Amino acid sequence: MFTLHNNLKLLALSLAMASGLAHAQSYPNRPVKIVVPFASGGPADNYARFMAQRLGEELKQSFVIDNKPGAGSIIGTDLAAKAPADGYTLLMMSNTHTVNESLIQSKPFALMKDFVGVAPVNYSNLLLVVHPSVPVKTVGELVALAKSKPGKLNYASSGNGTPYHMAGELFKYMAGVDMTHVPYKGSSGARTDIVGGQVDVMFDAETTMAEFARGGKVRALGGTGLARSANLLELPTVAETVPKYEATIWLGLMAPKGTPADVVNKLNAEVRKIVNNPDVKAAWAKQGAVPMSMNVAEFDQYLNADIAKWANIVKASGAKPD
Numbered sequence: 001m002f003t004l005h006n007n008l009k010l011l012a013l014s015l016a017m018a019s020g021l022a023h024a025q026s027y028p029n030r031p032v033k034i035v036v037p038f039a040s041g042g043p044a045d046n047y048a049r050f051m052a053q054r055l056g057e058e059l060k061q062s063f064v065i066d067n068k069p070g071a072g073s074i075i076g077t078d079l080a081a082k083a084p085a086d087g088y089t090l091l092m093m094s095n096t097h098t099v100n101e102s103l104i105q106s107k108p109f110a111l112m113k114d115f116v117g118v119a120p121v122n123y124s125n126l127l128l129v130v131h132p133s134v135p136v137k138t139v140g141e142l143v144a145l146a147k148s149k150p151g152k153l154n155y156a157s158s159g160n161g162t163p164y165h166m167a168g169e170l171f172k173y174m175a176g177v178d179m180t181h182v183p184y185k186g187s188s189g190a191r192t193d194i195v196g197g198q199v200d201v202m203f204d205a206e207t208t209m210a211e212f213a214r215g216g217k218v219r220a221l222g223g224t225g226l227a228r229s230a231n232l233l234e235l236p237t238v239a240e241t242v243p244k245y246e247a248t249i250w251l252g253l254m255a256p257k258g259t260p261a262d263v264v265n266k267l268n269a270e271v272r273k274i275v276n277n278p279d280v281k282a283a284w285a286k287q288g289a290v291p292m293s294m295n296v297a298e299f300d301q302y303l304n305a306d307i308a309k310w311a312n313i314v315k316a317s318g319a320k321p322d
Helices: 002-026 043-059 071-081 095-103 139-148 163-175 187-196 206-214 261-275 278-287 296-317
Strands: 032-036 063-067 089-094 115-130 154-157 180-183 201-205 219-223 248-256 289-291
Touching: 032 043, 032 071, 043 063, 043 089, 043 115, 043 206, 043 248, 043 261, 071 089, 071 095, 071 248, 089 095, 089 115, 095 163, 095 248, 095 296, 115 139, 115 163, 115 206, 115 261, 115 296, 139 219, 154 163, 154 187, 163 180, 163 201, 163 248, 163 296, 187 201, 187 206, 201 206, 206 219, 248 261, 261 278, 261 296, 278 289
Parallel strands: 032 063, 032 089, 154 180, 154 201
Antiparallel strands: 089 248, 115 201, 115 219, 115 248, 115 289
16 A cells, blocks of 8 residues: 555656646746836836747747836736736836835735746946036035935936835935935936936946936936946046945846746746847847846845845935825
């Protein structure tokens, strides 16, 4: 009886493994939707479209983008959380999501409870820029001006909890200045208004703002990495004036909790193949983006560590949703 019982267990395990393998081999057999909880035109949207195209080519199936911006990513993320956990709905997320775990308490979801990490995609530094009418040319001059006019300067972001918002809050905290946060529904609107002069200051991804700085539409004061960008070596880092200051934007893919592990692992392998492609690395380097490659377990650890990191910064800076 003992032997029969063990044999039955082994048979059940073998059937489950065979079923999982068959599932992974057949996935995807219909279009996959990638929910982007941000407006079109920003880094998350741009790289989601890039990944959708490459994943479609690799897996011989359509990956379609569904932009659902609003409420600092909450609206689209909630829709993705409630989608069937079958691998046919994915979420393009950023460190907005890890920040929001501590910044916004009343969310209808919890990131690590309602989602599983699939794979990171890339990260890039931000640029601290001002409209050319703002009478400063260096980070030090901006700090001095902000200190002389507490609360008078404003800075744009793509919404509460986004990397642009938190870069501004971190700058305020570390530089000891007071600037007024102006949240937008997406980075495109914020970018339009910094170029138009409706707002004074913005932290924006190098991948999207560098061309505006080179064209003279904004004045770049500093990069937010600890080292100068390879594409903008003449531009100082903010940390050269505000020691240890660092802020980046990173992107990744998640899926609703309960998505089959074989599907998650298959997607992870495909994403890593794409981001480690030498041609992709070279193209992204010119844009200021650095590929990130982790297995599922490593990405899970990274997500939890980033949530803890931003919880500390939110608490120390006193940042609140506007």
